[in-house]
Amino acid sequence: MEYARPMTTVRALVLERLNEPPRLHEIEVRPAGPGEVRVEMRAAGLCHTDLSNVRDARTTPLLLGHEGAGVIESVGDGVEGFEAGMPVLVCWKVPCGSCRQCSAGRRHLCESVQELAEPRFFWDERPLPPLLNAGCFSELVVLPAAAALPLPDQLPLEQAALVGCAVATGVGAVLKTAQVEPGSRVGVWGAGGVGLNVVTAARMAEASTIVAIDPDPIRRELAVARGATDVFAPGTEVSGLDYAFEAVGESEIMAEALGALGTGGTLVLIGAAARDAILCFHPRAFLSKQQRIVGCIYGSLDPHRDLPELLGLCGEGRLPLDDLVGRRISLGELPAAFVEPPSEGVRTVVIFE
Numbered sequence: 568m569e570y571a572r573p574m575t576t577v578r579a580l581v582l583e584r585l586n587e588p589p590r591l592h593e594i595e596v597r598p599a600g601p602g603e604v605r606v607e608m609r610a611a612g613l614c615h616t617d618l619s620n621v622r623d624a625r626t627t628p629l630l631l632g633h634e635g636a637g638v639i640e641s642v643g644d645g646v647e648g649f650e651a652g653m654p655v656l657v658c659w660k661v662p663c664g665s666c667r668q669c670s671a672g673r674r675h676l677c678e679s680v681q682e683l684a685e686p687r688f689f690w691d692e693r694p695l696p697p698l699l700n701a702g703c704f705s706e707l708v709v710l711p712a713a714a715a716l717p718l719p720d721q722l723p724l725e726q727a728a729l730v731g732c733a734v735a736t737g738v739g740a741v742l743k744t745a746q747v748e749p750g751s752r753v754g755v756w757g758a759g760g761v762g763l764n765v766v767t768a769a770r771m772a773e774a775s776t777i778v779a780i781d782p783d784p785i786r787r788e789l790a791v792a793r794g795a796t797d798v799f800a801p802g803t804e805v806s807g808l809d810y811a812f813e814a815v816g817e818s819e820i821m822a823e824a825l826g827a828l829g830t831g832g833t834l835v836l837i838g839a840a841a842r843d844a845i846l847c848f849h850p851r852a853f854l855s856k857q858q859r860i861v862g863c864i865y866g867s868l869d870p871h872r873d874l875p876e877l878l879g880l881c882g883e884g885r886l887p888l889d890d891l892v893g894r895r896i897s898l899g900e901l902p903a904a905f906v907e908p909p910s911e912g913v914r915t916v917v918i919f920e
């Protein structure tokens with residue numbers, strides 16, 4: 568098959584095989600086609616989902632990375648509203664607009680994604696699929712124009728990058744998925760990039776109690792600074808919550824969070840569990856207490872409606888970003904971060920030179 572030319576050679580992080588550390592390789596990126604943009608990545612966060620794909624990616628080889636920001640490098644035919652040099656956020660979940668859910672106005676439940684007409688990355692002469700339709704650990708990415716959201720000029724790109732996954736997921740989980748009411752008692756397990764944003768959004772939703780549970784004392788302090796009313800190390804008994812958010816992705820923690828709910832309580836699953844993980848719970852108590860368990864992807868957001876609003880809140884300082892940026896590393900240092908994820912700070916961010 569013939570693909571659009573000329574290709575551009577860039578460095579990117581490729582997962583070659585499951586359960587082996589990903590490595591940097593030179594890959595080929597094709598030009599932006601009709602309706603597409605090509606983005607020079609400037610910053611990309613290392614999210615739990617990137618790490619967990621090493622264990623359970625659906626396909627390999629795979630280009631990793633899905634939380635990033637960059638600047639428009641070029642635009643394809645028919646694309647309006649973008650020009651070279653414009654800062655953009657990468658959105659990894661763009662509703663297709665035509666499936667049953669999208670047609671019914673439930674774009675956050677889209678059962679598909681916006682597909683590109685042709686593969687965009689190539690490695691070893693073969694198409695290289697990107698994780699979550701993004702592939703942010705590449706110096707250059709091709710995206711459907713709808714997956715690039717213009718960023719306000721004043722937002723540093725290393726901070727803005729995190730809005731694309733951690734902020735969107737954590738804030739959306741509270742405001743959209745759960746729709747937490749004022750006066751609610753909220754708990755969050757895991758005070759990382761997502762969990763800290765659950766705390767902030769619970770504060771915005773005027774929750775009366777916000778409990779954050781995390782083994783790391785520094786993260787517990789950050790949770791307090793963002794408005795948590797109580798912080799605990801794991802294992803502390805918590806009860807009577809209206810909403811419990813599990814942002815770790817482990818069955819035992821989900822069970823603990825479920826056990827902390829009171830009557831009418833809702834457990835929101837945010838953390839990506841292993842594909843073969845199983846959650847056990849007592850259905851009798853669950854039904855007696857009229858509880859609910861809800862899954863949450865991308866904070867149940869409709870990106871084009873909701874992300875500009877979140878970016879506005881970031882600009883106003885109502886959604887802090889600076890405390891999320893932990894270690895800044897180069898693309899060259901990224902493979903080592905997969906072998907031993909840096910412990911300091913909340914989010915490790917790759918800064919592209």
Ligand SMILES: [Zn+2]
Pocket residue numbers: 614615616617633634732733
């Ligand atoms: Zn993520």
Ligand SMILES: [Zn+2]
Pocket residue numbers: 662663664665666667668669670676677678679680
């Ligand atoms: Zn759809």
